[in-house]
Amino acid sequence: MAFYSSGVEYGIHSLMNMVDAKGNEREMNVREMAELQNVPYDYLAKIFTRLSRAGLVVSSEGKGGGFRLARASELITVLDVVHAIDGQKSMFECKEIRQRLALFEEAPPAWVCDGPCGVRSVMDSAQQRMEEELARHTILDLARKMHRKAPDTFAIEVKEWISNRRTQQTKSV
Amino acid sequence: MAFYSSGVEYGIHSLMNMVDAKGNEREMNVREMAELQNVPYDYLAKIFTRLSRAGLVVSSEGKGGGFRLARASELITVLDVVHAIDGQKSMFECKEIRQRLALFEEAPPAWVCDGPCGVRSVMDSAQQRMEEELARHTILDLARKMHRKAPDTFAIEVKEWISNRRTQQTKSV
DNA sequence: GCGATGTTACTCGGATACTAACTGTCCGAGTAAGCCAGG
DNA sequence: CCTGGCTTACTCGGACAGTTAGTATCCGAGTAACATCGC
Structure with a gap:
C-alpha cells in the first residue's frame, strides 16, 4: 500500500485549485471542489476538516460558506498538507x-x-530526507507549474465553471 | 500504517545476525534466526525466500542447510533489503x-x-531522497554499529548460543 | 417597512460498511545429510 | 565394507484466517445567509 493516502492527493489538488494562475486565492466550498475534480464529496469534506484543524485553511460556516487558505499559498508546503491529513x-x-x-x-x-x-x-x-524534500515545495509552486503548462484560457475556464455552477444553483432554487 | 512492513525489520535484523563482530559472515538457518530473535518462524521463512529470490542470500537445501549472504555484507544496502522484501x-x-x-x-x-x-x-x-539515504547504509555498517555498543563478550555469547543450540538439537535426536 | 419565521446551503462530527494489505499460521513437497540394516 | 532405504532437518510454495488501516457513504447537528410572511 502507498504510504501517503489518496486523501493527501485529493487535498493537495484541492488546495491547488484554490489558487488561480496569478497566485491569487479564492474561497471555495467542498461540493464545488468535489465536483470540479470528480472526487467523492463526503470523503473530501472530512479531509478539509483535517486541513482546518491543522490550521492550513479557514472555514466559514453557514450558507455561502466554504474554505479559504489560512495563509499565503507559498507558505503552505506539501509536507504541511501531508501532516495535516495523514498525521505524523x-x-x-x-x-x-x-x-x-x-x-x-x-x-x-x-x-x-x-x-x-x-x-x-x-x-x-x-x-x-523525504520530508525535507516535501517541505521544499509549496502549493503555489504546484499551482504555478500547472498553469504554466496550461493555455491561458484554462484559468478563465476554471473561473467560469465555478461561477456558472454558482449561478445555476441559485437559479434551480 | 507504516510504509515498510515489519518483515523488513525482521529481515534486516536477521541479516545483521549473520555477521559477527569482525564482519565475518556465518551461515544460519531460519529456525535458528527465528528463535534467536524471538520472531515467528513461518513468517521469517517467507522473508528469506524473498531475500533469496532477490539474490541477497543463497540457500542450501536439505538437512544442515540454511542461508548465507550472497555477497559481502558491505555490499548489501538497507535499500536492497527493503526492495527484496517489500518490492519496489x-x-x-x-x-x-x-x-x-x-x-x-x-x-x-x-x-x-x-x-x-x-x-x-x-x-x-x-x-x-529517502531511498538514497537507505542506500547509504549497509548491513555491515549496522552490524558494526551494534557490536561497537556491545561488550566484547556479546559476540562470543551469540556464537555460543548458536553452537549450543546445534549440539542440543543433535543430542535430542 | 420590518421583525419574526422558515428554508437553504454550508461546515462539522459520529457511525458504519467495504476493501485491501499486512501479519501470522498451517501444511505438503522437494532435497540433502546421516543412520542403519542386509547383503 | 558398502549399498540401498529410512529418518531427519532443512528450503520452498501455496492456502488461509485474523487484524488493521484506508476508502467511502450515510446521517444528524449546528450555523449563517436569505426569502417569506405577518404585523
Missing part, C-alpha cells in the same frame, strides 16, 4: 527486535537499549 | 486527478497529460 506517521515502526534476543531471557542488558535502534536510526534519517 | 512499492500512488477536472468532460486535452503530474513529481523526488 512513521515510515517504519521499530518493534525493538534488538531487545528480544534469546540470549537475554526477558532482561536485556542496559547497553542494548542505549540510544535508538540502529535500524530505526537509518529509517528515521531516510524519512527526514 | 511507491510511497504515493497518483490517481491522475488532473485528468478528472469536470471542465474536460471525459476528454482531457493533451497538455494535461504532458509529462508527469506535478504532485507526483514532488512525491517521487521525495521518495528518491
Whole structure:
C-alpha cells in the first residue's frame, strides 16, 4: 500500500485549485471542489476538516460558506498538507527486535537499549530526507507549474465553471 | 500504517545476525534466526525466500542447510533489503486527478497529460531522497554499529548460543 | 417597512460498511545429510 | 565394507484466517445567509 493516502492527493489538488494562475486565492466550498475534480464529496469534506484543524485553511460556516487558505499559498508546503491529513506517521515502526534476543531471557542488558535502534536510526534519517524534500515545495509552486503548462484560457475556464455552477444553483432554487 | 512492513525489520535484523563482530559472515538457518530473535518462524521463512529470490542470500537445501549472504555484507544496502522484501512499492500512488477536472468532460486535452503530474513529481523526488539515504547504509555498517555498543563478550555469547543450540538439537535426536 | 419565521446551503462530527494489505499460521513437497540394516 | 532405504532437518510454495488501516457513504447537528410572511 502507498504510504501517503489518496486523501493527501485529493487535498493537495484541492488546495491547488484554490489558487488561480496569478497566485491569487479564492474561497471555495467542498461540493464545488468535489465536483470540479470528480472526487467523492463526503470523503473530501472530512479531509478539509483535517486541513482546518491543522490550521492550513479557514472555514466559514453557514450558507455561502466554504474554505479559504489560512495563509499565503507559498507558505503552505506539501509536507504541511501531508501532516495535516495523514498525521505524523512513521515510515517504519521499530518493534525493538534488538531487545528480544534469546540470549537475554526477558532482561536485556542496559547497553542494548542505549540510544535508538540502529535500524530505526537509518529509517528515521531516510524519512527526514523525504520530508525535507516535501517541505521544499509549496502549493503555489504546484499551482504555478500547472498553469504554466496550461493555455491561458484554462484559468478563465476554471473561473467560469465555478461561477456558472454558482449561478445555476441559485437559479434551480 | 507504516510504509515498510515489519518483515523488513525482521529481515534486516536477521541479516545483521549473520555477521559477527569482525564482519565475518556465518551461515544460519531460519529456525535458528527465528528463535534467536524471538520472531515467528513461518513468517521469517517467507522473508528469506524473498531475500533469496532477490539474490541477497543463497540457500542450501536439505538437512544442515540454511542461508548465507550472497555477497559481502558491505555490499548489501538497507535499500536492497527493503526492495527484496517489500518490492519496489511507491510511497504515493497518483490517481491522475488532473485528468478528472469536470471542465474536460471525459476528454482531457493533451497538455494535461504532458509529462508527469506535478504532485507526483514532488512525491517521487521525495521518495528518491529517502531511498538514497537507505542506500547509504549497509548491513555491515549496522552490524558494526551494534557490536561497537556491545561488550566484547556479546559476540562470543551469540556464537555460543548458536553452537549450543546445534549440539542440543543433535543430542535430542 | 420590518421583525419574526422558515428554508437553504454550508461546515462539522459520529457511525458504519467495504476493501485491501499486512501479519501470522498451517501444511505438503522437494532435497540433502546421516543412520542403519542386509547383503 | 558398502549399498540401498529410512529418518531427519532443512528450503520452498501455496492456502488461509485474523487484524488493521484506508476508502467511502450515510446521517444528524449546528450555523449563517436569505426569502417569506405577518404585523
